[in-house]
Amino acid sequence: MTSPTTSRGALSGVRILDMATVLAGPAGATLCADHGADVVKLELPDGSDALRHMQPVKEGIPLWWKVANRGKRGITLDVRKPKGRELLLSMLPSFDVLVENFRTGTMDRWGLDIGTLHRINPRLVVIRLTGFGQSGPYSGRPGFARIFEAMSGFTSLTGEPDGSPLHCNFPVGDAVAGLFCAFAIAAEVARLRGDPQAKGAEVDLSATEALFRVLDPLPVEHEQLGQVRPRTGNRTSYTAPSNMYRSADGLYFSLVASSEGTYLRLCEAVGKPQWTKDPRFATNPLRVKNMDVLDAELSSWFQARPFHEISARLVECEIPFTKVYTIEDIKADPHFIARESIIRLPDPDFGSVPAPCIVPRVSGREMPKPRSGPAVGEHNSEVYGEFGLGTSELSALRAEGVI
Known part of the structure; x- marks a missing residue:
């Protein structure tokens, strides 16, 4: 270089x-x-x-x-x-x-x-x-x-x-x-x-x-599937889990586990190896179908722990996540600084x-x-x-x- x-x-x-x-x-x-x-x-x-x-x-x-x-x-x-x-x-x-x-x-x-x-x-x-x-x-x-x-x-x-x-x-x-x-x-x-x-x-x-x-998929999903994509809050209607979660100490963070490999690591991160065999969660379409149950379980696990503990575990298991940043967080973050x-x-x-x-x-x-x-x-x-x-x-x- x-x-x-x-x-x-x-x-x-x-x-x-x-x-x-x-x-x-x-x-x-x-x-x-x-x-x-x-x-x-x-x-x-x-x-x-x-x-x-x-x-x-x-x-x-x-x-x-x-x-x-x-x-x-x-x-x-x-x-x-x-x-x-x-x-x-x-x-x-x-x-x-x-x-x-x-x-x-x-x-x-x-x-x-x-x-x-x-x-x-x-x-x-x-x-x-x-x-x-x-x-x-x-x-x-x-x-x-x-x-x-x-x-x-x-x-x-x-x-x-x-x-x-x-x-x-x-x-x-x-x-x-x-x-x-x-x-x-x-x-x-x-x-x-x-x-x-x-x-x-x-x-x-x-x-x-x-x-x-x-907004690429809106026309094709409407024509081919008859769907009008809805509002889903912080969730997505195309992959799960993908949501905004809250820690025990009140910090909000966004987490996405779209790929199969990421989902398997998330199961490990939150101590739920049985989810890898659960027929409700075996594929992404099934996880989307059953996202209410999956999100409730994840939210319960996150809300019982402080953010520093959650963060350490998610980093260790290579899960894509981030605290929701304000401009103050951006200015203080070592990556943005570097x-x-x-x-x-x-x-x-x-x-x-x-x-x-x-x-x-x-x-x-x-x-x-x-x-x-x-x-x-x-x-x-x-x-x-x-x-x-x-x-x-x-x-x-x-x-x-x-x-």
Whole structure:
């Protein structure tokens, strides 16, 4: 093994103009910035992006913005104004990718339809990330993460069987759509790099479809078995045992014993060798069928013992399990510490701020730590200067509310 060397990343040389707001589209562009893309974040001059006003906020400073838009240069531009549109179009030949998430048809109304964009830059990749896509009866509807989650079927799977479906206290739908956005950018960049004559593309990314895409078995189990997958609390309906358990000292932990070998070791761990011969538990389908009995037995064993004793036994028998971590647990865990899973982003307000590390890691390559997300219009002079605009021109545009 050789020591890692600082790298500009696999997406070095790729220039992305991020016009998207809030989280999903910007998250995709941020993932690309993590791997070397030059991402310019475009906002309205009034700094009205909702993420700048969303908790957590400290002393008026938006903390989520700082980590969600890390590694980007920030400019302001009102593309709805004629001079703003003109300036955007003049810059587009220098960009490889444009990311936007306005309601379907909005860019067209601003005179920024796909035909115009591709006339200006035939190799431009335009990522249109909307709630429901560019076509279909819902294409013009507004959407947020919880709407994508509920409509995709995701939320129907969370919660207790006799209770309400539950949302997570984090916009999972935005995060998943952001991953698909980054994947789409990387895929299109790979295509263009492989063919100098290739044309750009219009990518129609529906956040609802992105979340539905990860729920692979739902359509096939419904068609072939007539099943609608239910809410099962912390259990799963496809393997057992798999649940959240509680120790005698009140700690909750998640345990999964999906494979046959793992189940046999679990029987050893909890001192129940007879379960290996029990006809109710002989196969995974039988364990799923009889999970009430199996879970009751396991819960009883766990609730009679402190977590340190349970943990030692499960580790000894190589059972997949973990205490349910909070951010405090993550920060204190020796594995996260050893891998430097939390990195510090240089920041002008706080010196530095903590954020998750760059994912994935590539052997022999060490990426520089990105800077925190930009202030409103922080890089106007720098970015517009690259396009030949001087101080007097920028002042005039600022006075007109264009930047």
